[in-house]
Amino acid sequence: MTRLVVTRALHAAAVCAVVATSVFVLLQFAPGDPFATSLDGADIPPGVRAEWRARYGFDRPPTERFVRWAGALARGELGYSASRHQTVAAVVSDAVPRTLLLVGVALVIGFAAGVGIAVLQARHHRRWPDRVLGALTLGGVAVPEFLLALLAMTWLGVRWRLFPVAGIGSLGDTAAWPLWEQVADLVWHLALPAIVLAIAVASRVARHQRAALLGVLDEDFIRTARAKGLGEWDVLWRHALPNAIGPVIALLGLALPSLVGGAVLIERIFGWPGMGLTLFDALLARDYPLVLAAVLLATVLAVLARTLTDVIAELVAPRRTREP
């Protein structure tokens, strides 16, 4: 077991190293300059830019910068974000919890809803609930997320004013509020981005889960369960689902990075400055230390998520050995 953990950790470290190096190399080819936009203006003399480049070491050759960066990383320093006038660690420690919250909530809601929809569909296989839900989940996958987000913002936010259109909390000293009000405020602000993201998750989960359920429902042990006189719901929840949910969880683990990545537009639209938006802004600002740190973090999160979902999938449904 320890060996497995150590191998996994080494593997993850290697993946991160490769990702960091390739991103660093790639950034060397990027046109633009960390101070091109932040120091653009008719009244800014060109000398200032050179000065700032030198201050942050951008006048050094790339190899030297890489060694310095890697060395600092080894000491646990992520560097300084010139576009935010802040240490990268400070920027990232703001953004990571926000992304985890948004994606986490969307995942939980989406996963639960997706599984529920799939069970409902399997229960009414080839009847109208199956068809209607099937069409909806198909739409949930086919409609681009950013459009869903804009529609939600325009109608749920602006037209009907059910939820705030953007932001991560109410104004004022919310920290002094009673806890339940703080939570309610957070939920209220989280609603739109989480719903949009959850729709995307739920649609995908439901589609996979439905297929997996229908596959399992064909198998002998289900027939046995039915023969024993178990109700159809019991068969679905107790017998079919535990056997069909594992692969869906594992699949979700694989899809998680793209989910986080897909959240960039949602974070942007709903003014939810998590990792996706931070990375996006950092890219546009050519804030290399921040880009590197964000990519690295995303990689670590992805690897962690994969390991975690693998474990969960294994726990939920011990793989039945297939007889040859």
Add this chain to the structure above:
Amino acid sequence: MSALLEVRDLVVDYAPHATAARDPHRRAVDGVSLDVMRGETLALVGESGSGKTSLGRAVLRLIEPASGSVRFDGTDVRALRGVGLTRFRRRAQVVFQDPKASLDPRMRVGDIVREGIDIHALAPRAAADRRVVRLLEEVGLSAADAVRVPHEFSGGERQRIAIARALAVEPEFLVLDEAVSALDVLVRRQVLDLLAALQASRGLTYLFIAHDLALVERIATRVAVMQQGRIVECAPSATLFGAPSSDAARALLAAIPRFPW
């Protein structure tokens, strides 16, 4: 009679990725030495999991042994590369247990039988077609069957196709890996008869793998009994069936149903 196949101290491990799941120290074949004489049928009998299939595959170099030597007609099979290996493939063939699994379901029977001829460029186009028809007829099928696909045939017919495929490259040596085990009794007898006829007409040498002594009683010249990766007894057919010396052989003998008529 000289030995066509000489196996010495052969060791085969389970595939590396499988070791985690199984006992890492367990070997599929654990130091087996064996000779197969030209023209004979050596039956290799043992319970499932005793390592006979691994031995059969290692002999054909379908899997790589861990150590030991395999000599075929005097040449070291394990050292073969390139042209030498190709030449060896022509001379030694295999028929598997499950003809459903061993025939590519997407190919027509004619193409299946023909594949070996194409690989070794044994005949030009038209001649190859004629040869395929001849082979199909030799195993008891018809020329019209060439355009059909495997799943249109019964189990016995499919096994005949597999035999025709093996014969297409005109081998001297055939590993029959449980070749008749999956067939029902009547068909089994027909296929065994076919194999015997082919052996007579083509002078073939068989390594006949089975888990059941009853299967080999009629066909085997000699019988080798395997248990947990080792050969525990190797004796001429008559000797073994008359007076088995190992417990394993006795156990296998006892499992043969004797009908009281």
Add this chain to the structure above:
Amino acid sequence: MTRIFLGRLALVLCLAAACGGRDRGPTGGIVVVSAGADAETLFPPLVVTNQGRAVTELIYDKLADIGPGLNTIGDAGFVPKLASTWEWSRDSLTITFHMNPNARWHDGRPVTARDVQYAFKVWTDSAVGAVQRSALASVDSIATPDALTARVHFRERAPEQFFAFVYTLIPLPAHRLAAIADTALHDAAEVRAPVGNGPFRFVSWMPRVRLELAANAAYYAGRPRLDGVVYVVAAQGATVAARLLAGEADFLEQLAPPDFAQLPADHSVRAQAYGGFDYLFVQFNLRDPAATERAHPIFGDVALRRALTLGVNRTAIVRSIFDTLARPAIGPFSRTQWTADTTLRGIPFDSALAARALDSLGWHDTNGDGVRERGGRPLAFSLLVPASSRARQAAAVLLQAQLKTIGVRVTIEQADFNAFLDRAHRAAFDALVGGVRTSPSPRGVRDVWSTPGPAAGTQNFGRWSNTTFDAHVDSALAATSAGAVRAHVRTAYQAAIDDAPAIWLYEPRLFAGVHRRLTVGALRPDAWWANVASWSIDPAQRLPRDRRASPTP
């Protein structure tokens, strides 16, 4: 001149004080400003963006501020802020500022001349890297004869020396910052939670989310009417507008054309015009991007540049994108500048004339592909557009279709803003849709359009060079009377229009989105935030968030 001015100043002061005292109007309420970007820093020397200024200039006051007339020559019209009076030396090389004795930092300490001196040190220390320190290049030193007197010594006289100094230098709290090393200032905790002296004091900042300011009850010019100002940030344009339309925000700096379509349905928001200092243009690269010592193979020819300009219907472009929210640009300036001249002779739209001009220049469509060519070279160029600007993209698309009708092929190339600027600086483009936000001063024109050199033309991406223009711009910037400035500027502008280094596209008129409950008075075109201290919210239309968000005064 000095004495006359002082007299006028005293009068203004009295009026301001009287007004402030008599009509306090309603106080209370929080204004939520929906912003498309966050302040990059709250440290004035490092602030570049408008949003950064919008925040810091509410926290920090200047010595004096430009007046409603936006004059930049001498000190006419300037409004006293931290300095209640000032006087010039006879040779104009020294200006003595008398600090307002009532001015206090938000921690209660008085604002002194030492803070001015300290700020000057910070601004000019290259370890800090203040971006606009070239504006202070003419200042030699600052002396502090007493706590409330700052004597500024200039190296040379210049018509805009007063403007350049007070507009750039923002006094900093020496008692809080002097202990911090200059190199550490940019990231100091003190700088992220600044103590200022302006009408609003800093409360909290969640970068890229929101920034909260509260009224400074002890403000020397009287407490602002509002209880506070909150900036809420969203990167997506649609979101910024949605916040206003959903009633979550009270103020939006600039409405985009599509936002206007939604206003009629929503009576809670109105649009308020306030000029604007932007003008946009298609800038030609006069040099060959492949080899800058050569002239550009197409745009090197002034007759061709004029012919292209003739082929562009700028009125249609403006009407299509902006309807009446913008006007066709005239030349390298904005109509809001006091030096603007609307009587200049422009190049009209006449596509028949454009086609004839191209014919006469030897550009003909010989192979029938709809594109003219000359000597085997097609009349085609790429147009670089920043991906961040929807309006500029729209202008490019319209321009492309218009030029196509006279046999010119335009390929649009979008680039993210960083790459756009990078290519502009490297002159790696044929033509680009550029935009300039000028200041009230005509000074900016020299950076963008004068012949590139160490002192001028740093933003002259197209490397246009015209001696008449250069000479008259330099003369205008040296002239001390408004009339002389206007005369020189007029000649320079006319040269720029005639030589067509760019197609002058449009000047957007700024429209702020303002919630019905908010009264903002007149918005200053160069700085909408200049008068936030006098904004007020109708007490009858208070919202729960006004109470909720109210920080303790």
Add this chain to the structure above:
Amino acid sequence: MATNTWRRLMHDRPARIAAAVLGTAALVAFFAPWLARYDPTLQPDPVTLRLLAPSWQHWFGTDPFSRDVLSRVLHGARVSLGVAAGAMLLAVTLGAALGALAAVFGGWVDAAVGALVDVLIAMPRLLVVIALVATFGALSPWWLIALIGGSGWLATARIVRAEFRDHLQRDYVLAARALGASRWRIVWQHLLPAVAPQIAVAAALALAAVIPLEAALSFVGLGIQPPLPSWGNILLDGTDYLTTAWWLVVFPLGAVTLTVGSALVLADRLRAAIAGEEHRR
């Protein structure tokens, strides 16, 4: 087996409908210049004819530049489906090739491909594509194909590797090896046809993923460059007018949803057909 899979699929009604929709889309894309009534870049009068609601002249209305939306959606099919199909082909070819290499050669090749997959799967695709496009500036459709295709092969590679490894253990492959068939021949003659349905599933899913990705790229201003219409940039024009000009969004969105939905349905039915076939065996 595979031949049967295809046959099963052809007898499946949803699959036939989905295939018909995709086929129609492909035909529309191909014949767009003949089907469209107007030049998709023609701006008859961007002042007075902009944002016209659907009418007899303009079935899908006009956009902010007075261009005919129907013509743009038709031509947009060309660009969007062209990019999508190109990227899908590239992704599937690359994925199949790398997956096959990993499975057939095993050892360090397998490890290398596996590591590559692990690295790429850890980086969010949309961000990677946005990053690259942002980094290298707006790209031509060809580069877009290379980029989207080059980043989308992971799923195919995983599937092909797993299926190949499975089939490599099967007796018919052993029989072919015993006959002396080369690796190349085994892959080409036996494995690829065997795995073709799974590859087709991966292809359909790749197609379904690429079209929204192109739209997302357009949304951040880094997609297909104007005036070339793509469903993504038509949608982008529409996002400014969600409440005031619904036709700008509804029609391109309909096109996107129909195409993506059909690709997904096709993938579903194909998977069901494969499962049914496996089940029957």
